[in-house]
Amino acid sequence: xxxxxxxxxxxxxxxxxxxxxxxxxxxxxxxxxxxxxxxxxxxxxxxxxxxxxxxxxxxxxxxxxxxxxxxxxxxxxxxxxxxxxxxxxxxxxxxxxxxxxxxxxxxxxxxxxxxxxxxxxxxxxxxxxxxxxxxxxxxxxxxxxxxxxxxxxxxxxxxxxxxxxxxxxxxxxxxxxxxxxxxxxxxxxxxxxxxxxxxxxxxxxxxxxxxxxxxxxxxxxxxxxxxxxxxxxxxxxxxxxxxxxxxxxxxx
Amino acid sequence: xxxxxxxxxxxxxxxxxxxxxxxxxxxxxxxxxxxxxxxxxxxxxxxxxxxxxxxxxxxxxxxxxxxxxxxxxxxxxxxxxxxxxxxxxxxxxxxxxxxxxxxxxxxxxxxxxxxxxxxxxxxxxxxxxxxxxxxxxxxxxxxxxxxxxxxxxxxxxxxxxxxxxxxxxxxxxxxxxxxxxxxxxxxxxxxxxxxxxxxxxxxxxxxxxxxxxxxxxxxxxxxxxxxxxxxxxxxxxxxxxxxxxxxxxxxx
Ligand SMILES: Nc1nc2c(ncn2[C@@H]2O[C@H](COP(=O)(O)OP(=O)(O)O)[C@@H](O)[C@H]2O)c(=O)[nH]1
Ligand SMILES: Nc1nc2c(ncn2[C@@H]2O[C@H](COP(=O)(O)OP(=O)(O)O)[C@@H](O)[C@H]2O)c(=O)[nH]1
Ligand SMILES: [Mn+2]
Ligand SMILES: [Mn+2]
Ligand SMILES: [Mn+2]
Ligand SMILES: [Mn+2]
Numbered sequence: 001x002x003x004x005x006x007x008x009x010x011x012x013x014x015x016x017x018x019x020x021x022x023x024x025x026x027x028x029x030x031x032x033x034x035x036x037x038x039x040x041x042x043x044x045x046x047x048x049x050x051x052x053x054x055x056x057x058x059x060x061x062x063x064x065x066x067x068x069x070x071x072x073x074x075x076x077x078x079x080x081x082x083x084x085x086x087x088x089x090x091x092x093x094x095x096x097x098x099x100x101x102x103x104x105x106x107x108x109x110x111x112x113x114x115x116x117x118x119x120x121x122x123x124x125x126x127x128x129x130x131x132x133x134x135x136x137x138x139x140x141x142x143x144x145x146x147x148x149x150x151x152x153x154x155x156x157x158x159x160x161x162x163x164x165x166x167x168x169x170x171x172x173x174x175x176x177x178x179x180x181x182x183x184x185x186x187x188x189x190x191x192x193x194x195x196x197x198x199x200x201x202x203x204x205x206x207x208x209x210x211x212x213x214x215x216x217x218x219x220x221x222x223x224x225x226x227x228x229x230x231x232x233x234x235x236x237x238x239x240x241x242x243x244x245x246x247x248x249x250x251x252x
Numbered sequence: 253x254x255x256x257x258x259x260x261x262x263x264x265x266x267x268x269x270x271x272x273x274x275x276x277x278x279x280x281x282x283x284x285x286x287x288x289x290x291x292x293x294x295x296x297x298x299x300x301x302x303x304x305x306x307x308x309x310x311x312x313x314x315x316x317x318x319x320x321x322x323x324x325x326x327x328x329x330x331x332x333x334x335x336x337x338x339x340x341x342x343x344x345x346x347x348x349x350x351x352x353x354x355x356x357x358x359x360x361x362x363x364x365x366x367x368x369x370x371x372x373x374x375x376x377x378x379x380x381x382x383x384x385x386x387x388x389x390x391x392x393x394x395x396x397x398x399x400x401x402x403x404x405x406x407x408x409x410x411x412x413x414x415x416x417x418x419x420x421x422x423x424x425x426x427x428x429x430x431x432x433x434x435x436x437x438x439x440x441x442x443x444x445x446x447x448x449x450x451x452x453x454x455x456x457x458x459x460x461x462x463x464x465x466x467x468x469x470x471x472x473x474x475x476x477x478x479x480x481x482x483x484x485x486x487x488x489x490x491x492x493x494x495x496x497x498x499x500x501x502x503x504x
Binding site: 001002003004011092095105106113114115116117118119151154155156157158159160161162163172173174176179180181182183185186187188189190191192193194196197198200201203204205207208209210212221224229231232233234239240241242243244245247248250 | 253254255256263344347357358365366367368369370371403406407408409410411412413414415424425426428431432433434435437438439440441442443444445446448449450452453455456457459460461462464473476481483484485486491492493494495496497499500502
């Protein structure tokens with residue numbers, strides 16, 4: 001397996017065609033997985049915004065005031081408003097905002113970025129990243145798969161990693177159920193989230209800074225002869241951590 | 253960047269020398285990252301066990317009884333006993349066991365495997381995987397880094413992915429603090445857990461089944477000119493999810 005950054009990509013702007021730009025810059029093949037950072041998907045989809053777009057309502061003002069109380073840091077209530085408007089569930093409201101975005105991803109501040117925004121104050125996540133992935137894939141001249149990535153934190157472990165927020169042309173996961181181990185026993189590990197592992201691989205190459213490498217081609221990797229699963233985001237019902245966080249209250 | 257499975261490795265047994273077996277099977281280089289599945293590290297360190305080694309105490313019997321009540325499935329209390337003995341903190345005790353292992357990793361059943369165990373009933377995680385990584389690294393003839401991996405689930409997202417549980421020869425994370433984005437602004441994303449991203453990459457190649465590929469070489473990847481951080485496991489104090497889970501009780 002090989003992973004390389006697509007070289008020489010420009011700064012992307014609303015309406016730009018990511019697929020064409022990438023195929024002009026590298027020799028994409030039909031069995032490649034093309035990993036695209038959500039930041040450029042958001043840019044071409046016009047998902048930039050300013051704080052002035054989000055006059056703060058009572059809930060956002062409450063959140064910002066509590067945050068200032070707790071940390072002593074100033075917080076613009078319009079930013080909390082933007083996060084609330086981008087979210088369909090508030091998983092934690094203090095000491096930071098952890099929410100569910102409209103497509104099911106759980107992340108801090110609804111994944112709104114304030115860096116690599118192309119000069120905008122805010123860069124929102126794509127509205128439906130799997131649809132974005134499908135649109136990019138449809139414009140490719142080859143039959144590659146597409147994964148839209150973001151960088152995200154997680155419980156239990158420090159730091160952030162690349163994760164998939166949208167995908168097209170392949171299942172989200174390899175389903176190993178029914179397969180056997182080296183001793184002939186049925187496997188315990190059931191579902192391997194390969195889109196997240198591909199996004200992590202891409203992130204090793206892309207980085208988080210000013211490298212200008214928002215697209216990574218993964219070559220000579222195959223999904224293999226496994227069942228596929230499309231499920232990536234847990235339902236609340238099956239997610240005990242989300243249930244626990246609902247009942248929990250932050251105390252300083 | 254390239255990632256390939258080390259070919260033709262044997263079934264590993266207690267006392268085997270992983271470093272020598274790998275260098276005999278491939279041409280390892282000084283700037284490679286060698287990712288090794290914990291399953292073979294456990295095997296060579298003799299971390300196999302049987303249920304008979306774990307006569308169940310009161311707490312394990314209580315856990316197994318509650319589990320049977322809730323699911324109707326039989327559960328051997330000796331398995332719960334093994335998990336408790338491998339753990340330093342019980343994060344969730346129902347409907348499944350989520351615990352902290354002695355080296356800080358939070359995982360289901362303390363990471364005890366019942367597949368790819370080489371015939372043993374149970375395969376425990378290495379006691380101190382970063383020390384295992386150091387020992388493997390010391391026996392290499394080249395200056396490669398070593399990452400010990402496992403497959404682990406996570407909140408919010410279905411499925412499992414490769415994660416690092418031990419590492420040597422490189423920091424756990426790239427610390428991007430103080431660096432700037434494409435627009436010259438200081439970055440928000442602070443710490444990128446590259447050892448987890450490397451483990452995810454390795455897992456794409458290794459798989460979970462009977463492929464017999466427990467070692468993956470990542471070549472032509474560089475950590476780059478960044479600060480490093482050794483922190484991978486969150487302290488309880490800074491982990492709100494763990495705090496919330498402590499207070500939470502499962503209700504059917
Ligand atoms: N060429 C190019 N690179 C970009 C652009 N926007 C971001 N990048 C690069 O894309 C990579 C990922 O950026 P990041 O801000 O971490 O994106 P995110 O993880 O999707 O939020 C970094 O190498 C950035 O320098 C762009 O418009 N053009
Ligand atoms: N050659 C060889 N492969 C093994 C051995 N044990 C496990 N594997 C392979 O290592 C890979 C990872 O196995 P897995 O059970 O998922 O390990 P874990 O993720 O560390 O718990 C799979 O390709 C297995 O077939 C062994 O002793 N020898
Ligand atoms: Mn982002
Ligand atoms: Mn990023
Ligand atoms: Mn394991
Ligand atoms: Mn595994």
